[in-house]
Each structure stands twice: as C-alpha cells, then as structure tokens.
Amino acid sequence: MKKMIAFALATIMTLGLLAGCQPAANNAANNEYDLVAAGKLTVALSPDFSPMEFVDPSKTGQDQFVGFDVSLAKFIAQELGVTLEIKPMDFDACQAAVGTGKVDMSISGYSWTEKREKNYNLSDYYYAGENETEQVLITLKGNEGKYTTADALKGVKVGAQGASLQEELVKAQLPDSELVLYTDINTGLQQLKKGDFEVMAVAIGNANALINNNPEAIMSGFQFVVDEKEANNLILLQKGDDKLTEKVNEILAKAKDAGYYETWYEEAQNTAGVDISYDADGNPIVPEDDSTGAADSTGAAE
C-alpha cells in the first residue's frame, strides 16, 4: 500500500513538473506571429455548413475539408508561408478553441455580433461569395406565393437558428411573426417538414444547398433587407493577437483585389453539387437533368 501511495505521489509530482515547463515550451514554438504550432496555421471550423465548409467523404486526412472558408484558410496559410492544419469541431467548440488558444483562428462563416467583438479579435469583413448577401425564407411545396411579404407573414411561425444573424433579422424585420428557434440548420429543416413553423430563415447559399437535396423545400419569395455587416463574414482570432489580425487583414485585402472570392465560392458550390442559376426575377432555376453532382441524383428525379 505504501508503494501505491508513493506511486500516486510520484505521478502527481511528474504532472506538476510537466505543467511547470509550459512557458519554456511556448518559447520554443515562438515565431513571427506567435502561432500555436510552429510553422503551422491551425484553424478551427465546423464542417457541417455546406457550401462554406464541409467534408468531401471521398477523400481522407486534411484534403477532405472543402468549401469557401477552407480555400480562404489555405490562402492565408500560403501568404504567411506556413502549412495549414484544419481542426474540425462543432460550431460552439470552434469559439472555445480560439478562446483557449488551441487554434490560431476560426474561419467558420462568422457574422459580426457585439459579443464577438467584445471577446475576440475580429478581422475585416470578407465577402463570402453569395452565401450571405441574401437572407431568405424557405418553405414547403404547396406554399408557393403564400409568404412573399411581411404582411402575409403576420402571425405566421418563422424558424431561425438560435443566436444567429437570422434570429436578429426576424426580430427586426418581421416583428409581427412568431419566432421559433432551432439549434442547427439540419434540425431546423426537420422541424419545417414536421410543421413546427411554416417558413425558415436562412442565408441564400445554405438555402440553395438545402433545397438541392430536399425537393419538398422551396424559396418562399421573401427576402430580408441586409446591410454590409450582415452580408459579410469575418474571422475570429484570439483577443489581443493584434499582429496576426493585422496581417490577416492585409491578406484579405489582397484576396479581394485579386478577385479570388468569387472563384472560391463557385468552386465550393460545384463541390457541393449545387448547380443553380437565376432567372431575370432572381428566382432560382433548377436544372431538369443533371450530370455533374452525384448529390443531385434524387433531387432531379422529383
């Protein structure tokens, strides 16, 4: 028994020693921008948000992460002259990862909010393709033309993701509707099908990807009014990490000037299997036959 106690004490002391070594280890990893891992840009994202970031299941390792934000992360890493390491995790874990310093930054389709401004360093806005430029309502087939104006939406149940931009928009622009919150887009879609609410507020890019795989969902025809803050995304960095934030802003400006944003967004949409063009009124035209994305096979059958 004495041996056991000695062993336990020894273990505790060893752990204590290891803990004591922390500053030294951090110094060893020191580099120009004080990255979490030397020579590596570590980025947290939540790959369940097609086409901004998602997983291509046919690939493995780091290559499997695709989408607009992944292209952006690759570009930033390249400009910093380091390799990119993506750490996938749930959306709320992404923010914890930045806060605890597990990652250098999180690029996961963030919009500006007051709380984020307070707790994190935020980069300049980047234009996430068309994903956020339009905020729309989707509904189920059979409701065509029913919910096109704020008047028509009086007293109607409107679904929005909790703590999201869409929740704010519904509160501000549809004050007479009944707001129902859901946890994530996928769950929201199930609730829409089940009838928990008649319409659901989402960003246009997500709406397209979602309708593509769920033919019973359609655009309602209603659009929110959005300003610059809401139409763009930004990157979350550690509070006080000003040097890296500044550099990232430079890189964002460079990507904007070079016109990369549109290319990345198109690429991401193609990978996601979304192939939707718009007619003169801005309504999506769903192609009848589709040979590009395997993801479309049943979508086109309906």
Place this chain on the structure above:
Amino acid sequence: MDFSQMFQNIFRLLTEYWHVYLLEGVKNTMILTVIAVLLGTVFGSLVAFLKMSRFKIVRFFASVYIEVIRGTPILLQLYVFYFILPELFPLLNFTDFIWVAIALCVNSAAYVSEIIRSGIQAVDKGQTEAARSLGLSNTQTMLRIVLPQAVRNILPALGNEFIMILKETSLASTFFIGDLMTSHKIVAGAEYLQLESQIIVGTIYLCITFPLSKLVGWFEKRMANPNSYKNHNRKRALMAGGRIGEK
C-alpha cells in the same frame, strides 16, 4: 413527411457513403471503446483498491476522483481534456484522438472502479473471516478467496459498461475525431439530410450493441451465483442428479 422519398435518400446515402460509416466510423468507435474499457478496467481496479484502502487520505482522494467524474457530464470532461489539459501539459505531445481516448478512459475508470468495489464488497464477509482464521494472509485471502467470487459479480456489469461507453463515444464527435457519429455529421453536413443519416447510424449502433447485450446476458447466466435464491431450484436439481452429491 414523404417516407418514400426518405427511403430513397437512405438508400442513396448508404450506397454513396457506406465506407464513411462502416470503415471509418465503426472502426474508430470500436478502437475508442476498446481502449476506454481496457485501460479503464486497469485504472479502475487500481482506484477501487485505493477506495478500499486502510488509509483515510487515500480513500479520500479516490472518493474525490470518483465523485467528480461521476458527478459531471462527460461532454464537459471531453472539453477539459481537449482544450485545457493539452495547454497545461504541452510536453505531452498527444494527438487529439489520444486526448479524447484518455478522457473516455478516465471517465470509464470511475464507473469501473465502483463496479469492482461493489463486486468485491458483495462477497460474503464470512468468506474473508474463514480464510483469515485458516491462516491465510490478507493478500492471499483477496487473491484466492474473494476475487474469484467477485469476478462473477463484476464481469456482467463490465459488459454493460462496455455498451455504455460505446454509446458515449458518440459525444467525442463534438471534435470530429472520426467515430460513427462524426461520420453522421460529415454526411449530414455535406448533404443536408439529417434524419436519413441519423437512421443509418442509429441502426449501426443497434447492430453492434444488440449482440453485445445478448452476450452479456449469456455471461450473466453462466456467472450466476449457485447459492443465490434465484438458483435455488437449479442447485437442488443438480444435487438430485448426484453430480454435486458424489463429491
């Protein structure tokens, strides 16, 4: 809800992504579960003996460990092991997968230690007293008299712990470490087909846990104490058959 559309979608997801679910997901879930239960059993036995120690201070520390682990949600523990411990111990250069595996081990050890302790303490005190009065040492009593009888209390409960941990590994998908629930998140995220993918992984989990729970049930029967009330009739039948009486 359009069920025929749903079945079509399930079928399509299965043909397109079966390897994501079965090769990646099931493999990693099994690896995590086996590591957690095996190391959890080793570590848990140690903790169980610490909890039964003669020294108050040792018992105290063991109790604190067990109470903290059993009294907090496993998701919270995963966050601690994923975010905070790697920061505290930067010299331990583990991958995220290992940190999650360690978290599951530490969690499972707390439950296993209670299983083992209750298994040992359920052995009739008269057994220890008899052994001691026959001149066996404390260690001999434990190893030769108490433990062999405790094993039959412990093993079936360990099997149930295995099933519990197998399901709890799904929480590790918060960090996309590649288990079966991660496969679900990946596919649902790429396809926006949540319910369909959930039905698939649910079925796979059931296909793994059902045979396991049958196995545990079989074990339980084999390990049942012949002296217990439940087996009274069985014992009498055996004696009437002369197989016990002969000896």
